Amino acid sequence: MSERFYDDVATAEQPGEKTFLDSSELVLNMGPQHPSTHGVLRVILKLDGEKVIGSECVIGYLHRGVEKIAENRTYAQFAPYVDRMDYVAAVSNALGYCEAVEKLLNTEAPPRAQYIRVILTELNRLASHHVWLGTHALDIGALTPLFYTFRDREEILKIYEKYCGARLTTHAFRIGGCIYETYEGFEKEVRDYCDFLLPKIDEYEELLTTNRIWCERTKGVGILNGDDCKALGVTGPVLRASGVKWDLRKAKPYSGYDKFEFEIPTGKNGDTYDRYLVRIEEMRQSVKIIRQAVDGLPEGPIMAKIPKVLKPPVGEVYHSIEAPKGELGYFIVSDGSTQPYRVRVRPPSFVNLQALDKMIKGQLVADVVAVIGTLDIVLGEVDR
Amino acid sequence: MGGVAVSLAPVLRKIFLVDLIKGMSVTFRYQDPKELQTEQYPMERPVIAERYRGQPRLGVNPDTGETLCIACDLCALACPEKLITIKSERNPVTKRKEVKSWTYDLSRCMFCGLCEDACPSDALELTQDYEMALYSREGMLLDQKMLERGQTPKVYTK
């Protein structure tokens, strides 16, 4: 299929014909092994000098068959696999899956479990945005914000380790609620982290937001307007930066998000700078949500009453949540047995990546890297 | 006059490179040795949480030295990767199942903790050991003795 992409670049067969150096188009392969493609993503670019006139993404280098594995595992056994898709933000994946299965079972997690889930998921959003900021700045050339953001992310990972025993592939939630009770000092540590983080976000802004080099590299780069976003199905901060005020936490609240007060930041132009500002503001709003959740943590059970051997009724469900990268959806078809018939994951990065072509047409080669960074893709999610 | 001064400020900021100097002051501040985050690994080990899911261990009764495992097979059923195999036989005297062989394949384990959650008798535990590197793949197939003993790392002088 990608042969057709190369067809119109001339190759010299007879003397007198134009060679590849004569043609004004150059096909450049930004290969799977590349420091800035955030994983194993292959982008084939068609260049006219420095300008990009077309592109094609080749994915699948990290395909592990997660959806096929789901057909051979029980519902509870599949939960650890879900963490490994978007490995940067593992807790969100678990939340989406557990809520989808609970919807299938027609139960709901008890309030205390919901609050704990919200706290951990918002911490996860902070962690994911930290990785995004560090790697995006690194691609554009600022070498230090990476270390600062990873240092702050360490604190979140320490909280996760104390709560569920692992830093990255957390397996924090179970179907029906949480299995781990909050540890001693959980609330104090989360509150301390919120107090610790807000000045740090100001520091990141001091380093980057008004920096003239940063502004020149990100303003006007990778513009995507609201209609294109809706047509392509792009969700998450990319959609919100293009001016569309759509956040699943407000539009279709889940896991008790309707009890919290927070704002949805939106942007105006839909360029890289706006996406940067939207995500920074989202970090601040996450801190607000965490503070409200910790203050209002109710007492009670943390696990709903569900049978030990899960056999959901025959049916299908689609449940989506607002993951840090966009709308993460799970479509589960159950045939009444202990193993799902089909699990289909709607990964936000996969759908957002399709906007890459539109965003880099007409931009320079150096901007491709910035645009891939601003889309915030994780190949584990794109390829599953 | 005030209006001119207000509109002059961004121009002055641009000429005098104020934004760049602000960024430079942030990086300068962080040179303070108190801000260092590096843990020099072999000499400084990290503090591991209690619930950490690391190397598995089979518990033994401290008084009698017998294994705590009751051969219920729940962990083997819970494991997503099916890497626990338990062979047991019923003891005709006590009418209880006794473990004959208990293997755990560490190479495919994803440390999800489902086996630890499933065990009813607190026999199987994922400990806080994270240094599990080995030179050969055969060492990853742990049998009951290795699981009860735990890790025996080779200690170098430095």
Add this chain to the structure above:
Amino acid sequence: MRALTDYLHMNVTPGEAGNYLWATIYILVIFALVSVAVMLMTWLERKVMAHMQVRLGPMRVGPHGLLQPIADALKLILKEDIVPAGADKVVFWLAPVSVMMIAFTTYLVIPFGRTHAVTDMNIGILFMLGVSSLGVLGIIMAGWSSNSHYPLMGSLRSSAQMVSYEIAMGLTIVSAVLMTSLQNGTGTLSMIGIVESQFAQKTWFVFSGWGLGFIAFVIFAIAMIAETNRAPFDLPEAESELVAGFHTEYSGFRWSLFFLAEYTAMIAVSSIAVTLWLGGWLRPFPNALSSGTWDLVFSLIPGVVFLVIGVVCLWMSMRMPSILKFQKMGFGAFAALIVVIGLVMLLPGVRTRVQDIFWFAAKVTLFMYLYIWYRATFPRYRFDQLMKIGWKVLLPTSLGVLIMTALWGVLR
């Protein structure tokens, strides 16, 4: 023998004295010391950048990573020498050699002190500017001989960048040279002459001209970063961009020659900046505080600085954990060496000769620290934005500064 001792009683550079023996000795000493300085600079860059990024940098190779440059050099020398199949062998070999030689040739006229330069040409600054422009040729040779279109594009970009920023550099240099003419009506292009005229005018040129000198200095400081392909203007050699730069196909020792030539060029252009605007080898306040006691105090400072550094290193080596026995001993020996050097530098005969070099080196080290600080802080400019700054911002500003300096000089 007479040639050796005769020179010591003169107070001119060997080139002026016509003393070939001492000139050769100076050349060899400069070559050795600059190579050591470049190796130290690689260590300093890794440590300072690491500390700015809240981490430690190399710590294991020697005490605090001091032997890391040696380890890197050994590794690069022992690496396999890969020459691309279709590469033009002669040009491929010639490119790193020429870049290195050109970078070192500029050191012929850099004055580390009144008598501590190889020679003092009366067109010194023009010589430096001309020779550093030749470096562009080496880069084009490297890109072209690699027979691959990524290095070719990278080298063309890099050479375009260097050429455009040289214009701004040249204009600011002219404005500094204009300032030398203010005390006796005739300016001078000689490097030593420029420093002497700063001494005679009782001010460093960076402070003179009601800020004109400062603006010229800032423009030169920005242009010299672009000239040496360092952040934020390092797109041609950035690893996370597509085109990996002109030294893609070079590996091992050849690549290390490019790498060292870059640092050598950095030190060379910093020396130009120091000589032209920051008073060269002059100690702070050479005219204002010129009594005998102040002279003594300032001449003791180099020795004291080395003593303090040595004592601090000794104290740190005592505190090192005893598990690192060899590192502790090595660091202690290094610290003792520095203490001895400091004590030697306090001797009267030595300190008057050494203090010029010390002040010059201190100012150049400040510039190196600034280079590293910029690299740690700023993102990278895109190539078209880089060229826009060079042509549309720096060039008109430096022209303006030149005209204003001339006007100011006439009106004085």
